[in-house]
Amino acid sequence: MKRVLARLVALEVPPGRALAQLWALSERLIDPEAGRDFNQALMDLGATVCTPQNPACLICPWRSSCRAYNLNIQTQVPMSETRAPIPHKEIGVAVIWNDRGQVLIDRRKADGLLGGLWEFPGGKVEPDETIAACIQREIREELGIEIAVGDRLIVVDHAYTHFRVRLNVHHCRHLSGEPQAIACDEVRWVLLSELDAYPFPKANLQIIAALRQNNL
Numbered sequence: 001m002k003r004v005l006a007r008l009v010a011l012e013v014p015p016g017r018a019l020a021q022l023w024a025l026s027e028r029l030i031d032p033e034a035g036r037d038f039n040q041a042l043m044d045l046g047a048t049v050c051t052p053q054n055p056a057c058l059i060c061p062w063r064s065s066c067r068a069y070n071l072n073i074q075t076q077v078p079m080s081e082t083r084a085p086i087p088h089k090e091i092g093v094a095v096i097w098n099d100r101g102q103v104l105i106d107r108r109k110a111d112g113l114l115g116g117l118w119e120f121p122g123g124k125v126e127p128d129e130t131i132a133a134c135i136q137r138e139i140r141e142e143l144g145i146e147i148a149v150g151d152r153l154i155v156v157d158h159a160y161t162h163f164r165v166r167l168n169v170h171h172c173r174h175l176s177g178e179p180q181a182i183a184c185d186e187v188r189w190v191l192l193s194e195l196d197a198y199p200f201p202k203a204n205l206q207i208i209a210a211l212r213q214n215n216l
């Protein structure tokens, strides 16, 4: 019954978190003279027409007023209690160039996620922060240098087991300061031709491929 009502209003949360709302809805729908019949009809509808996997909307008497059907989201409603949305992280990444045609890479701390692998530096975009501002801040905080953020090189979407990331990668120019390993284990200036000697996480390999294509 909860399933049918949740579809009727295209409920945006799992039914278990909106019991009062569903209860109020059923009270509004019920003809007080025929409450028992209404409940039975609703149960029959849920068992035969508005089924969990493939609701037979085309023969459903509620089709015209069913919000989930009209939004074409009937198979996504009701939302499952257990399926929490996968967190999504927006990341700003810098490919920092120096005057000698080298790029700056850093080795992640050994004990964290992807520990010991090399990467292009960057970090998480804060709320209301632009990608360019994020990159500039992260590089200042984590490497202690000033850069100018330039054109976008590539956007890489990557899914880990418990979250997804979007890497917004920009070409950057080194302006001042000696890079320091403040939030990583090591930093190095390297030529593109030397990158193969360093183990990178999978998502970074797409950045390297885009860089090479750009510099053909």
Ligand code: SF4
Residues within 6 Å of the ligand: 004, 007, 008, 049, 050, 051, 055, 056, 057, 058, 060, 061, 062, 063, 064, 066, 067, 068, 069, 074
């Ligand atoms: S139209 Fe489809 S989703 Fe809506 S109540 Fe009927 S069977 Fe369920």
